[in-house]
Amino acid sequence: MLNKFCLILSISIIFCSIIPAFAAEEAKLITAPAGVLMEAQTGKILYENNPHEQRPCASVTKVMTLLLVFEAIDSGKLSLDTTITASEHAASMGGSDIWLEPGETMSADDMIKATVVASANDAAVALAEQVSGSEESFVEQMNNRAKELGMKDTVFKNCNGLDEDGHITSAYDVAVMSRELIKHEKIFDYTSVWIDYLRGGKTQLVNTNKLLKTYKGITGLKTGTTDDAGCCISATATRDGMSLIGVVLGCDNGKQRFADAAALLDYGFANYSVKELSIPEDMPVNIGVDNGMESSVGIKCDVNSGFVTGKASADEITSTLDLPESLEAPVEEGQIIGKLSFEANGEKRDFQITAAGNVEPITFGGVFKTALNSLLAL
Template identity: 35%
Template sequence: MRKLFSLLLILALVTAYVPGAYVFAENNQESQPELQQEATEQNVDPLNLQVRSAVLMDVETGQVLYSKNEHVSLPPASVTKVMTMLIVLEAIERGQTSWDDIVTTSDKAHRMTGSQVFLAIGERATVEELFEAIAIYSANDGAVALAEHIAGSEEIFVNLMNEKARELGMRNTRFLNVTGFPYIEQHPNFNDPDGHTMSAMDIAIVSRELVKRYPEAVEYTKIPFATFKNGVDMPTRNNIMLRHDWVDGLKTGFTNEAQFCLAATGVQNGQRLVSVIMGAESDRARQDETLKLLNYGYNNFEKLTMVRGKEDIESTRVEKGKERDVILMAAENLNLVVEKGAEDSYTQVIEIYEDIVAPIEANTVLGQIYYTKDGALVGYPVNLVAKEDVEKGGFFRLLTRGVKDTFVNIFEGIADSILGIFTKDNNE
């Protein structure tokens, strides 16, 4: 019996320090919802907007603060050019073109109708001059000229727009041209029931992408008036900016089918919002409904820093480490837009990866922290990273720790058994 006991004890000790044999309890954590911001139509519309669809989005976090028919595909008219401007700015960033590059007007660009700066065939203008004509005056001819300059043809440029839409998760968008001009008017024999469409949510997504990645874009969209090099006056079509100087963009649109549309953006108290209105009955109506939407955001929500970058959040066990635990800290600030007076309705969730094994370098991602409301993700997750390096423990350190842990477990098991016996006797 003594030999059997000794054999069992040796096996227990060996198991305690054999690499990979450690077993740690899983971190106590909540199940994470899908990491995506999904707009949901509100049960009670607090604004009763007189439009076909609408979205209000915070630019930094991507949080949707209001939505109405947000996924319905509708004709966007010239709001299309938000994507056109984004593709142009990406081309400049890649070095494919520059602000000073010269663009020569083609016959196709010259023949564009609707909003235009009346480019003549062969007329030369810089990329910046044409971009400004699009941003301020919604120039269709300028948009086609830039598309041809960057991609070689409008058709290839449209392919780039659709690829970018897929990349951004714009699920209800289909571009047929770079202007938003009614495609059927340019192609009378074209028969396609889907047509050129976007949803309010998709417009908000691309608008956020534009102003977040390229804040210089609003330096053009906020210009109230300019004159093109050929003498054509370019007053802004975004008249809401003339009424409120904190609004600095973004893009208007109108066709008989689309009615009056507007993707707007503005800043108050350091917070930038993007609003989208589709299908208003008049220019004044789209201005008023946009103001109602933006003011709703600023009056009813506030941005809070829920977690600060480099803040210690949690510690977790490390396998085979010189140290048993590692401290996790937030990689960056976690900002959240919350309803005023309802801060307690947001739940913090910490998720730590399993099977963390030394060695670990400082700033290695080992988990994430985020917030939910009613079980749904709000805002965005922030990575949790190792605060310090954790070296791999030496053989004898791990052996000693394994022996110690084994005896602790044995004594805890004995204590639990004895406690169980006494508890049973007392109950009897």
């Protein structure tokens, strides 16, 4: 009897030890050593596996390079029509390139196209030199921007992702900089290109992101492969109004990279949705002003976000309005006068309510001027 009990106990212990292993295996969506799935609008992480493990990311580095390029375009420092001349340094890059010759010229538009579509290392360096004067200065700018974005796992040593000691990032940080890049919607004009040409049709570019041909809703973004980094990707896709960023680092081969990225995106689209926020119907459109030349002023509230919720979730979004009954003159346009709050799934989002115009305090001169204008209008 005792032996039988011991046998049952042993089987139970083994069975209980196996169940967590199965659960862990089932919960792991990817085979890559590191990965992150982020919802793009809110930045919410929907899945992670070793998100802050520092690793090289190969040409996914170019996400930051392209971010700085598009920010330079926004600031007027660079335009798509700018003619860029390749330096000897830019032309000396190995790996993926478009075989730039020292002194060869191309538009910034073509250089961006080559960087995005063909992952051209030489084109990336040419862009960096145009923006900052040298690759070294540009890399310093890359690291400063990374700090501004809170990318604590990242150190850039070059602008194209070629293997270099100390050139590291993490899956989380890649998602963060990818989210920032895709705020510049012009990038999708390049990331959605499958085949294009340079040099009057003499140089063919074929996109390194094979998901463009196989994944519904894919919009980008950037692949990368080196000996140290393995096969990496930051993949972006949009379905039913929700945009996702799937990052995988360190895959053994390209097939695994694309399969893992697709698995992350599939998981997000199958299980989550974005509930957009909107101004409550009973929110007033103006507020009274005491002792002012006007009796009221309009109010503004820019609600431009949403909540990521599980598709099976029954949680509803509640709103709270914090607004005084009236204001005291003077009132300035843009003055913060209240707050609109939303809450769902334990998360809270606050939005400032501001005055939509100016209201001067009552003065004798102001009253006289108003009365005179009224008489003249008769």
